[in-house]
Amino acid sequence: MNLFHFSEENGIEVFVPRVKENRKNMPPVVWAIDDVHAFTFYFPRDCPRIVYTRTNEMSDEDHEKFFGLTSSDIIVTVETDWYERIKRTTLYRYKMPSDTFQLFDACAGYYISPQTIIPQEVEPLTDLLNRLMLLNIEVRFTPNLHPLRNAILNSTINDFGMHRFANAKGN
Template identity: 60%
Template structure:
């Protein structure tokens, strides 16, 4: 199984386990993501974003609210002021050997390893918006993620991720 780590740094030759700032209750680990979910990192690291999928149990009202007439299975929403940064970004996808990793979060596709890991290869990625669109993921831009976050947290939607929300514009 191939796993990935994304960075804006093209010079990483070794991943050492570390304590994540928002997960200080965990031991030091190396984080990775699977291929199915890697697109959620096709943005600059600090870009706040919300990604959600159609899921069982979604009420008709929530289906209409979150998907409307869209046939997309997955929708990614980012704040409008991040458009240019995403458009112009180069990010680096590090392919990691999967042998020391264990599944941490199936919904998000996150894996962790308590061992140091050397990447197998590094690929620079550009044209990130086009890459997202090519995966049939609908990408939406909005002035603020706050209303969407509140709507999701008060809905029947269960398959979603809210990433780097601390960087979202305040209302």
């Protein structure tokens, strides 16, 4: 299994466990994501985005509402103001040794380690939108994510993530 950590910072030689700002109830850890879910981090760190996946558990009405005009099984929606920054961003994908990591969230593909980690390799990633499209992921842009957030929370979609939503525009 491949595990990765994404950063806009190049040259990180050591990952030291730390407490995340939004998870202060947890001990210090190093975070990683599996290769299946890595695409959810093909964005600048602070970019608010909603990722949702087609599943068999969705109602027919929600299937039509959210996936009726696409053949993609995964849709990522981002606020329009982030378009240029996404186009300009170079990310660095750090490959992490998996031996000390434990599964934290299977749905999101998150893994954590209490150990200091030395990455095995680093690879720069550019042309992030094209990378997503090559994975058959539909990328949508909207002026404001709140209407989509509200619609998903009131739907039968059960495989979704709302990343950095605190950075989304207000209602």
